[in-house]
Amino acid sequence: MKHAVQGNRALCDGAIAGGLDAYYAYPITPQNEISAYFSQVLPERGKVFLQAESEIAAINMVFGSAVAGKRALTTSSSPGISLMQETISYLCACELPCVIANVMRGGPGLGNISGSQQDYFQSTRGGGHGDYRMLVLAPAGAMEIFTFARDAFALAEKYRNPVLIVYDGYLGQMLETVDGDPASLAGPLLPTEPPDRSWVLDGASAGRPPRKIRSLLMQEGDLEALNWRLHAKYERMVSAEVRWEEISVEDAEVVLVAFGMAARVCTAACKRLRAEGVRAGLIRPITLWPFPEQAIARAADRVRRMLVVEMNLGQMVEDVRRVVAGRIPVDFHGRPGGSLVVEEDIVAAVRRSGAAS
Amino acid sequence: MSASRFSRPDALTARAHNYCPGCGHGIAHRLVAEVIDELGVRERTIAVAPVGCAVFAYDYWNFDVTEAPHGRPPAVATGIKRVLPDRIVFTYQGDGDLAAIGTAEIIHAANRGENFTTVFVNNTVYGMTSGQMAPTTLPGQRTLTTPAGRDPGRDGHPLRVTELVASLDGVVYAARASIATPSGVRTARARLLEAFRHQLAGDGFSLVELLSPCPAGLGMEPVTAAAWVAQELEKYYPVHVFKNGR
Numbered sequence: 001m002k003h004a005v006q007g008n009r010a011l012c013d014g015a016i017a018g019g020l021d022a023y024y025a026y027p028i029t030p031q032n033e034i035s036a037y038f039s040q041v042l043p044e045r046g047k048v049f050l051q052a053e054s055e056i057a058a059i060n061m062v063f064g065s066a067v068a069g070k071r072a073l074t075t076s077s078s079p080g081i082s083l084m085q086e087t088i089s090y091l092c093a094c095e096l097p098c099v100i101a102n103v104m105r106g107g108p109g110l111g112n113i114s115g116s117q118q119d120y121f122q123s124t125r126g127g128g129h130g131d132y133r134m135l136v137l138a139p140a141g142a143m144e145i146f147t148f149a150r151d152a153f154a155l156a157e158k159y160r161n162p163v164l165i166v167y168d169g170y171l172g173q174m175l176e177t178v179d180g181d182p183a184s185l186a187g188p189l190l191p192t193e194p195p196d197r198s199w200v201l202d203g204a205s206a207g208r209p210p211r212k213i214r215s216l217l218m219q220e221g222d223l224e225a226l227n228w229r230l231h232a233k234y235e236r237m238v239s240a241e242v243r244w245e246e247i248s249v250e251d252a253e254v255v256l257v258a259f260g261m262a263a264r265v266c267t268a269a270c271k272r273l274r275a276e277g278v279r280a281g282l283i284r285p286i287t288l289w290p291f292p293e294q295a296i297a298r299a300a301d302r303v304r305r306m307l308v309v310e311m312n313l314g315q316m317v318e319d320v321r322r323v324v325a326g327r328i329p330v331d332f333h334g335r336p337g338g339s340l341v342v343e344e345d346i347v348a349a350v351r352r353s354g355a356a357s
Numbered sequence: 358m359s360a361s362r363f364s365r366p367d368a369l370t371a372r373a374h375n376y377c378p379g380c381g382h383g384i385a386h387r388l389v390a391e392v393i394d395e396l397g398v399r400e401r402t403i404a405v406a407p408v409g410c411a412v413f414a415y416d417y418w419n420f421d422v423t424e425a426p427h428g429r430p431p432a433v434a435t436g437i438k439r440v441l442p443d444r445i446v447f448t449y450q451g452d453g454d455l456a457a458i459g460t461a462e463i464i465h466a467a468n469r470g471e472n473f474t475t476v477f478v479n480n481t482v483y484g485m486t487s488g489q490m491a492p493t494t495l496p497g498q499r500t501l502t503t504p505a506g507r508d509p510g511r512d513g514h515p516l517r518v519t520e521l522v523a524s525l526d527g528v529v530y531a532a533r534a535s536i537a538t539p540s541g542v543r544t545a546r547a548r549l550l551e552a553f554r555h556q557l558a559g560d561g562f563s564l565v566e567l568l569s570p571c572p573a574g575l576g577m578e579p580v581t582a583a584a585w586v587a588q589e590l591e592k593y594y595p596v597h598v599f600k601n602g603r
Contacts, residue, residue, distance in 0.1 A: 022440050048439045052432070053465035060429040060462070064436020067423045068403070072436065087426050094424070201421040201437070203444055205400035212415040213423035 005178050007171040008033040010142040011075065011101055014149025016041070021070035022048035024061040028077045029113040030169035031103035035075070055080035059087040059100070066096035067213055069200030071153045075101040077169070078119050079110065082127060088162060089128030092230070093215035095199070097156035101149070101165040103172040106338025114338025115168030117260060120315035123166050124289040131227055133234040135163045135241055136288040138259040142176040144286075155241070157195035159233060166288065168261045168311060170340060237290055244292035245284040248274070252281030254350055255299050257320050258309040259285045262341050266309050269346035280350060288316070296323040303328065307350055309341055310334040329353065366390040368399045370419045377484075379579020381569025381586075382410060384536045385478055385545075386417050389449070392549045393420065396557060402445040403437055405430040407454035410484045414449055428459025431466035434473045445556060446473040453483045456492040456516050463522070470527025470561035474552045477518060477566040481590065482574035492516040495593055500574075515593060519566040523599035530555045530563035532598040537570055537586035541596070548598065561603070568594055 005013075008031055015023070023038045035051065042049040048065070052058035058074045065072035076084065081102045091098060104119045106112040123136045135155055139145040145167060152163040204210040217223040245263075248270060249255055258266040263284040273280035283299060285292050299306070305328050308317040317332045324330050333349040335341050365371065368390035376382045393399050402420040406412050408427035415422035425433040430448035438446040455463050455477050463475065482500055483489040489502040493515050497506040507515075523531035530552050534545035545567055552563035568590045570582035577585060 022436065024436065050435070050439060053461055056429065057432040057435075057462055057465065060426060060432035061436035061439070063425065063429075064405075064423075064433035064438075065440045066436075067433065068437045068440050070440040072440075087429070090424075090426050201403050201423055202441060203401035203403060204420050210418070210420050210422070212421070214412075214415055216412055216424060 002177045002179060004175050005142040005146070006033065006175050007142045007145050007167065007173065008103065009037060010146040011149045011165070012037045012041075014146040015073050015099070016045075017146075018150040018153045019071050020047060020073055020153070022061075022065040022072045024050050024052050024058040024072070024074050025076060026052050026055045026058050026080060028055075028080045030105055030115070030172050031075050031077050031101075033172075055083040056087070059084040062098045062100075063087055063091060063096060066091065066098045067201050069197055069202060073099045073101070075103065077103045077105045078107050078116075081119065081122065085127035086129070088134070089126070089130050089132055090215060091162045092132035092134065093130065093226070094213050095160040096162070096213070097153070097160050098162050099149070099152040099156055099165065100162055104166060104168045106336070112338045113169065115170035115172070115261060115311065115340070116336065116338050117168055117262060117311040118315070118336060119166065120288060120310070120312060123164055124291070132230065133237065133289060134161065135159070135237060137163065137165045138286060138288050139165065139167050139171070140260050140263050140284065141171065142174070143178045145171065158193070159237060160196070160199070161233070166260070169338075170261050241287060242290045242292050242294070243286035244295045245286060246295060247282040247284070249281035249283060249299055251279055253279045253304045254354065255281045255283055255303045255306050256309055256346070256350070257283045257285070257296065257306055257316070259288060259316065262309045262311050265341050265343055266346060269343045269350070272343060272347055273350055278350060278354070285316070291319050293323045296320055300324045300327050305329045305331065305353055307331045307333060307346070307353055309346055311339070311341055312336050366394045368393040368402070368419050370417055372416050374417060375413055376410065377573045379570055379572040379582055380410070381478065381480060381536050381567065381571070384542060385476065385567050385569060386414060388536070388542070388546045388549055389447070389476060390418060391546060392553050393445070395550065396553055398445045398557070401443070402447075403441070405434045405437070405446070405448040407448070407450040409451040409454050411449055411451060411478065428454050428457070429462055430454070431459065431462040431471070431475065435466050435469075435471050438471060438473045442472070445553065447476060447553070448473065449476045450478070451484070452477075452479045452481065452491040452493040456518050463518075464525070467522045467562045467564065468525045468527045470529070472556055472559055472561055474556050475562075475564040476549065477564055478569050479518070479566055479594065480569045480571035480574065482571050484571045484574045488574040488576070493518070495589065517594060519564060519599055522564050526603075527562050528564070528600055529561035529603055531600040533566040533568065533594060533596050535568040535586060535591055535596050537568060537583040541587070544596070551601070566594070568596070
């Protein structure tokens with residue numbers, strides 16, 4: 001049976017299916033549907049809903065519930081995510097699992113309330129201080145928003161690290177039809193082992209020694225040791241968690257690289273190019289970090305050129321060019337400021353890059 | 358009698374403090390530990406340590422402690438207490454942490470009536486960063502960043518946090534005490550006990566401000582610093598129970 005689902009609502013349903021215990025957020029467009037819905041259903045289910053006084057407070061409430069070993073979520077949009085960066089660094093340093101969703105809007109500054117992909121750098125490079133990494137999941141539709149929100153808690157607990165879900169305001173607002181009720185679909189994609197709870201603060205009872213959660217390490221060498229231990233964990237994420245999708249890459253002469261909403265438009269552009277005799281394919285990174293380097297490198301050995309398409313001025317293209325390392329031409333087409341990329345422009349860009357090479 | 362009186366509370370570890378000679382944090386930590394022991398809640402207590410000198414509190418208390426980003430302990434404590442409502446949760450914050458960078462978090466946690474306790478240590482300076490002006494620095498008081506003394510016309514006025522917090526409907530207990538004299542220490546202990554009792558009863562938000570000496574930050578000998586707190590600080594910040602019950 002077909003269901004109509006809005007992206008932001010799919011996030012709510014996914015988080016609840018994933019065992020959400022507590023949600024904290026501050027109002028910001030284009031993701032207000034999330035707190036409106038949670039304010040109704042979470043109290044009914046005996047879960048915590050709290051509207052925070054700021055995004056800074058919201059992410060620190062998430063920090064507190066994570067300290068207590070509960071599954072906590074905050075959602076926001078670009079400027080609000082900027083405000084959370086300091087605490088995201090603390091969450092990574094203290095190895096606290098939680099989920100953060102950024103429904104990206106146009107920037108910089110107050111920007112607008114349209115959809116954009118201008119937070120790729122912030123998401124993958126860390127807007128906060130110090131060496132840290134987060135798994136960054138980039139769904140391209142309501143169904144993926146649901147499954148990623150559902151599985152993100154298990155991923156966060158597996159690595160004791162925050163997981164960031166990013167999608168643009170268009171995907172957040174759009175109503176899509178999906179086959180079947182998302183909430184009744186098969187179990188988590190991930191094998192969920194019982195999470196390690198040996199670090200949780202819930203009271204030092206029954207003779208267990210008190211636990212401390214801290215990132216201040218003043219003894220010589222201690223902080224370096226923490227960094228190396230975190231680095232080893234990030235390397236495990238790189239080897240185990242990279243995800244991407246390939247469409248018609250096998251025989252392609254030109255490969256488009258795009259994520260999220262831009263990848264949806266690229267899928268349509270590929271079809272049209274194929275109909276017009278251009279063998280076009282698409283690589284869609286699903287994890288923005290870790291970045292699907294193998295897929296890009298393999299394609300670079302086979303195809304003549306690539307075109308990276310983003311709803312920004314060119315951010316992910318830097319990662320693609322880093323991996324391609326000059327072996328083939330990598331062109332870019334993008335629109336910043338909350339404007340949507342369109343099929344015709346992508347087709348034209350492919351034709352232009354073909355004529356040039 | 359005296360031997361048992363001065364034994365170490367269960368809620369305090371045996372670790373030697375890093376605090377400077379004459380610093381009030383040692384007394385404040387011990388008073389909190391005594392109250393936790395008296396209420397028999399050590400095994401279900403979770404504390405939130407601030408950024409500042411007292412970040413090291415997690416080494417000194419014998420119960421679960423987390424750090425928090427600067428100024429955010431009330432938001433972190435909210436996130437703990439909301440999911441573990443039967444635990445005893447408190448924040449321990451200095452004047453920079455609570456009254457400058459964390460003003461929004463303390464006011465809103467208090468106003469929501471979050472059922473945790475805040476221990477607010479007011480020593481009028483940023484101790485850990487070498488003695489800059491704090492929101493609570495007195496008019497005319499010389500600090501690293503007010504070398505000619507705090508000029509309220511230029512630097513603003515000292516903030517009376519406890520009076521401000523007492524005005525909020527979500528607050529059940531708001532009191533100030535001084536730990537610069539033996540009698541002040543006894544009063545402080547009683548007020549901390551009352552604050553934690555309100556939390557145990559589920560009454561709402563409670564706060565105790567402790568006027569505390571920081572000899573290093575004030576540039577004074579320990580004895581002089583304690584006398585200054587008793588003589589000067591208590592004049593500007595009345596030692597009083599501003600609210601008890603609603």
